[in-house]
Amino acid sequence: MSLNVLGVGARPATSQDAERAVVRKVAWRLMPLIMVCYLFAFFDRINISFAKFQLQADLSLSDTAYGLGAGLFVVGYVIFEVPSNMMLYRVGARRWIARIMMSWGLATAAMVFVTAEWQFYVLRFLIGAMEAGFAPGVLYYLTLWFPQHFRGRITSMLFLASAFAGLVGAPFSGLVLQHLDGVLAMRGWHWLFLLGGLPCIGLGLLVLGLLKDRIEDAPWLSAAEKMLLASRIAQHEPHKHGGSLLSALRIPGFLTLGLIYFLIQVASYGLNFWAPQMIRSAGTEDPVMIGLLTAIPYVCGAITMVVMGRWSDATGERRKFVCGLVSLGAVGFFCAGIFASHTTFLIIALGMLGAGIIASIPAFWTLPPKLLAGGGAAAAGGIAVINTLGQFGGIVSPVMVGRIRDLTGSTTPALYVIGTAALLAAALVLWGLPQKLRALDTPRAD
Secondary structure, eight states: OOOOOOSSSTTTHHHHHHHHHHHHHHHHHHHHHHHHHHHHHHHHHHHHHHHHHHHHHHTTHHHHHHHHHHHHHHHHHHHHHHHHHHHHHHHHHHHHHHHHHHHHHHHHGGGGGGGSSSHHHHHHHHHHHTTTHHHHHEEEEEEESGGGHHHHHHHHHHHHHHHHHHHHHHHHHHHHHHHHHHHOOOOOOHHHHHHHHHHHHHHHHHHHHHSSSOOOOOOOOOOHHHHHHHHHHHOTTTTTTOHHHHHHHHTTHHHHHHHHHHHHHHHHHHHHHHHHHHHTTTTOOHHHHHHHHHHHHHHHHHHHHHHHHHHHHHHOOHHHHHHHHHHHHHHHHHHHHHTTTTTTHHHHHHHHHIIIIIIIHHHHHTTTHHHTTTHHHHHHHHHHHHHHHHHHHHHHHHHHHHHHHHSSOHHHHHHHHHHHHHHHHHHHHHHOOOHHHHSSSOOOOO
């Protein structure tokens, strides 16, 4: 994706053009590496869904046991999420994000040693614990570098990496499972975790060497550019250095945002962990074809999040975009349940689901910074708390779907439950948020 979505042809003759030029410069410098890191982070979450068939057979796991193992990743993530982000605030984003990447890369690669069910549970918990704080840490980091009225596009660019993880990771996983199975006496799912984990160590080293913690530390910005960027960020965030985590918890609407994100994540994990299973149940057996078809909702999500990110910034509207996207995802879940046995219609439903749910996540993350008023402990910890509350959805969703499959032999009833959860999230976004989150951001002129 071209970073020129931020605007082209800047003319420093005006303040607005100068701002656009420096934001574009910062985006080119920071976003490629951050996006690659986020791609691997998201692949680290979904690779378990592609490894599912071989892993279940080798470890004799039921669908409930698989769902529990998938959910234990989120348990570890949730427990260490807020402490991790508070530590990030203390030691600096660059060092802590690098530590997170290297440690989760090692833990993911260690999946090659799993031979028993209990080892699967322990290591999935450990991977989640090591990754804890990455996503909210990056989101907090972006608030330090980009003015509020650019964040719709910047956040969409970040989460575009998650769509690419599904787009590239799904067919890649199918090829690995089919063609590397048995190579060096290792199963295909062993290779999948090894190839997903080891590159993260190198990426962690790049983060440590290339990123900077503050605008003032960037040697690639002139003094005038630093001053302009810092003033634009501070303009909408006058309480940048104040506040605490406790004060964030008391803000009206804060816990509502956490509940909304929980419901969105119930839907997101429903897609991430069970899409290959749904496609296989509809009649597709070839691993490569399952991987290619699984990529379709991520393609739809990528396109939608780019378009909606630009439109959201142009209008200054955030809340209604989140509501509309989550509603579209809900319709996709209901349609996936109705057409569970018809591959063509199921893929169309998954495309709707992906376009709605995947794109709703970056749209949602434009809301918390408005409530938390920028940097400091309140923002670092507050963003982590909202993300933690949301991640409980990653515990509930896989276990619930797995249990329903074991009891009924079908994923369909669980899809209806998840669709209802998504509709509830849309209703809360539309009617349950305080006035501060209903107000439009200053529209960004192109």
